[in-house]
Amino acid sequence: MKLLTFKGGVHPPYRKELASSKPIEVLPPPSVVKVFLANHGGAPAKLLVKEGDVVKLGQKIGEAAGFISANVHASLAGTVKGVEKILHPIQERPMEAVVIEKSEGVEEWELITPHGDFNRFTPKEVVDIIREAGIVGLGGAMFPTHVKLVPPEGKKVDLLVINGAECEPYLTVDHRLMLEKSAEIVKGVKVLMHALGVTRAIVGIESNKFDAVEKMKAVCRGEPIEVAVLKTKYPQGAEKQLIYALTKRIVPSGGLPLDVGVVVQNVGTCFAVYEAVEHGKPLIERCLTVTGKGVKNTANLVVRIGTLTSTILDHVGGFADNVDRVLFGGPMMGIAVRSLDTPILKGTSGITVLTKEEVKGPPQKSCIRCSRCVEACPMNLQPYLLDLLAKKRLYDQAVEQGLMDCIECGSCSYICPSGIEHVKSIKLAKKVYRALRGGGKK
Ligand code: SF4
Ligand code: SF4
Numbered sequence: 001m002k003l004l005t006f007k008g009g010v011h012p013p014y015r016k017e018l019a020s021s022k023p024i025e026v027l028p029p030p031s032v033v034k035v036f037l038a039n040h041g042g043a044p045a046k047l048l049v050k051e052g053d054v055v056k057l058g059q060k061i062g063e064a065a066g067f068i069s070a071n072v073h074a075s076l077a078g079t080v081k082g083v084e085k086i087l088h089p090i091q092e093r094p095m096e097a098v099v100i101e102k103s104e105g106v107e108e109w110e111l112i113t114p115h116g117d118f119n120r121f122t123p124k125e126v127v128d129i130i131r132e133a134g135i136v137g138l139g140g141a142m143f144p145t146h147v148k149l150v151p152p153e154g155k156k157v158d159l160l161v162i163n164g165a166e167c168e169p170y171l172t173v174d175h176r177l178m179l180e181k182s183a184e185i186v187k188g189v190k191v192l193m194h195a196l197g198v199t200r201a202i203v204g205i206e207s208n209k210f211d212a213v214e215k216m217k218a219v220c221r222g223e224p225i226e227v228a229v230l231k232t233k234y235p236q237g238a239e240k241q242l243i244y245a246l247t248k249r250i251v252p253s254g255g256l257p258l259d260v261g262v263v264v265q266n267v268g269t270c271f272a273v274y275e276a277v278e279h280g281k282p283l284i285e286r287c288l289t290v291t292g293k294g295v296k297n298t299a300n301l302v303v304r305i306g307t308l309t310s311t312i313l314d315h316v317g318g319f320a321d322n323v324d325r326v327l328f329g330g331p332m333m334g335i336a337v338r339s340l341d342t343p344i345l346k347g348t349s350g351i352t353v354l355t356k357e358e359v360k361g362p363p364q365k366s367c368i369r370c371s372r373c374v375e376a377c378p379m380n381l382q383p384y385l386l387d388l389l390a391k392k393r394l395y396d397q398a399v400e401q402g403l404m405d406c407i408e409c410g411s412c413s414y415i416c417p418s419g420i421e422h423v424k425s426i427k428l429a430k431k432v433y434r435a436l437r438g439g440g441k442k
Contacts, residue, residue, distance in 0.1 A: 033306030042068030115280030165237030188270030294353030383412035
């Protein structure tokens with residue numbers, strides 16, 4: 001069988017076997033959650049509650065503040081204890097989180113109305129439900145889903161791509177979702193097709209999840225949804241690489257999938273869309289993988305948004321020996337968590353705990369001009385040069401060399417025999433450049 005793929009990329013140790021056979025289980029509701037108002041890309045939500053308020057499960061506690069923003073809902077039925085400023089794991093600065101303490105007894109839901117069979121609704125009504133439910137991209141990007149479903153004037157979408165690649169090493173949550181919730185995911189895909197007005201969708205899955213390929217193919221039989229097998233190669237699930245592998249369409253530099261008529265959604269997002277439209281459930285929980293050799297037990301868990309990292313780690317028996325770091329996400333693109341009190345976000349696809357042996361790389365040396373980073377870069381960039389320009393603070397030159405096209409996949413750092421951490425200097429340079437340009441993206 002010919003496997004679809006892209007140019008470049010790397011083959012890090014995948015270590016999916018640590019958690020891939022663990023069925024999804026539900027973490028019991030914790031006694032407290034801390035829900036960031038910035039639980040998505042764009043503007044943080046506007047606070048709707050105050051200390052002492054009693055909230056139902058799914059009640060809106062933060063209202064989307066602008067077009068690129070998302071609603072935030074109570075992930076516990078209980079009492080609002082206040083609003084704390086906590087170090088945000090992505091924004092890297094203290095940001096407001098609503099603290100909710102769980103009430104005794106059965107939790108009462110506040111569901112979205114109306115909801116039900118999507119065929120009853122117009123595309124706009126479907127988008128309204130998705131917006132109301134606060135759904136964001138659950139692959140990690142956390143971009144508000146409703147925004148992607150309303151293409152700007154003049155842009156025509158003809159294809160929905162569903163990302164089931166899960167190329168990030170260690171993580172297995174999308175794999176488990178496709179095995180255990182395939183019918184629900186496909187219903188979510190059909191809802192999204194209806195919202196976008198497209199007649200075709202492709203689900204892309206890496207070849208290391210062949211059981212999920214078979215399962216999804218069986219459920220998609222008779223539907224206008226194709227299941228395609230992708231080569232197992234990192235970063236196969238990055239949007240531009242996924243679109244190229246499946247369609248040979250090339251998203252232009254600085255452009256979006258919309259520019260080539262495509263919208264991409266993750267399988268977890270499809271499940272959340274199904275739950276919102278069919279059952280009226282706002283996004284108050286998500287599935288994530290707890291994995292790595294640094295935890296006593298691995299798991300795939302349904303966890304309430306805002307649950308503290310420590311609560312989740314306690315559930316799996318805590319740390320094993322020799323722990324080096326705790327990451328939100330996997331080892332390639334994950335973000336180091338500085339405190340175990342950090343609450344999970346809507347985009348937290350996994351908690352990976354790595355041991356000292358797992359993070360050991362080559363000692364840092366000077367670049368030997370071997371060009372391995374250039375061969376590995378899926379964006380056709382010259383990572384060694386970007387690293388050099390970034391370190392010399394020559395930001396304009398770095399931008400000319402494609403700095404802003406870097407997808408921060410870390411393939412260059414992974415492959416480098418000199419242990420150069422290009423992605424660190426590139427990320428910093430992008431941040432500084434944006435700040436110097438007054439927050440603009442380019
Ligand atoms: S892989 Fe490392 S050593 Fe080789 S060219 Fe790139 S930066 Fe230099
Ligand atoms: S330069 Fe950016 S896109 Fe290229 S390999 Fe490095 S991190 Fe990935």
